[in-house]
Amino acid sequence: MKKTRVAGMIGGGLALALALFAGVSLSGRTNGPDIPVSDSPNQVAASLTPVTFTRVAELYSEGRLVLRLSGIAEPSSVIVLLDRGERIRQVRTTEQGIWSATVDVSGQGMAIEAIMFDVSSNTDIEETDLTETDPVSGAISIRGLETIFRIQRPTEDAPDAPALVMISAPGAATRLVQSPFGGLPNSGPLAIGAIDYDDAGGVIFSGLSEAQGRIRLYVSNAAIGETRVGPDGRWTYIASSVMPLGEYQVRAQLLNEAGEGPIVSVPFERLPPVPSSDSNDGTLSVNFEPFRWQIRRSLIGGGVQSTAIFAPE
Structure with a gap:
């Protein structure tokens, strides 16, 4: 080349x-709140649609830089998004299992993971913080394998240079969303x-x-x-x-x-x-x-x- x-x-x-x-890890170790991941039987987890990212876009919205995310998961479940272990958003999937969220870009490094909670459709996600140590009774939580990495090269010479945005999972090909x-x-x-x-x-x-x-x-x-x-x-x-x-x-x-x-x-x-x-x-x-x-x-x-x-x- x-x-x-x-x-x-x-x-x-x-x-x-x-x-x-x-503190960036695919293993579930976090520096933020302790998020309980269920030890439910394998057959229960296998019956649920795992959370995945289907689309990621970096853009300006109302004068601020954001990542617009969407994906699929178990219908009517709750998706908790984490950046380096810190909870940043919580959304519910539709009856078709589709979800979307917009998160602010913060700092030069982001590592966004998702945890899916299979909870009752009657659960009010605005009132229930599923990242607390006592989750909704009976909730099954499954950590997604995919991680969105956003990495900005720290340099004063080119502060507006594009960042790297990619979706990665262990043992799978990395999907490049945006190349620096x-x-x-x-x-x-x-x-x-x-x-x-x-x-x-x-x-x-x-x-x-x-x-x-x-x-x-x-x-x-x-x-x-x-x-x-x-x-x-x-x-x-x-x-x-x-x-x-x-x-x-x-x-x-x-x-x-x-x-x-x-x-x-x-x-x-x-x-x-x-x-x-x-x-x-x-x-x-x-x-x-x-x-x-x-x-x-x-x-x-x-x-x-x-x-x-x-x-x-």
Whole structure:
């Protein structure tokens, strides 16, 4: 990928490791009120529609910067939204299981999670704070796996530079909502999105394609596998133990009938594992580079998941 100049980014230098904020975790540890998560039987939880984020948009509303969120969950349930463990909104889903909320953007780092409470439809959510230690009697609470991260690079040179907004879940491809680079690395109809990986070398490649077909992935110059573009234009490839430590090129190629097509290449670097004593401390850290960001965060049960995003050519 050519190192073109990106407006608003600090040029030169290597990664700046920054602990954006402490207490961000996918494991349920919070710094705010203690939110009881039910130990209900698995069959009860399995019968409920889990809470997910289907749409996220950053925009100005009435002169303030907000995130407009929507998703699905169990019909007539209550959704509690948390930012770094602090309750920020509480809404009820419709009879169709649809919910929406608008939250103010605050600070340079946000990590928004959702907890679903399956409560009686007669419960007045304006009068009942479901983040208290004594929830509504009989309520079943289920923590969602997805987290919305909003990360703003702290710099006085470009205070209005776009933030990174992404939806992430353990073991799943990260969905980029907004890139701080203003776009994705692309060639023709093909684009590379986020690359997610763990400390064992497992990796999830993902991207977009405006054309249907198959995507072939290369690590350095070795082809590691292929995947098909989905009906929605997204593609994902999951592999295990294929990412050695160090820096090298990762390529994606869209295959046509002749077996050839556009190629997108990005300079990937797999960072070394963090010490085990630090992998569960609930912090999120970011390596900022002019043409690449890497986000590392704790996972449920231990370990970390890292996400690399790249500037367009």
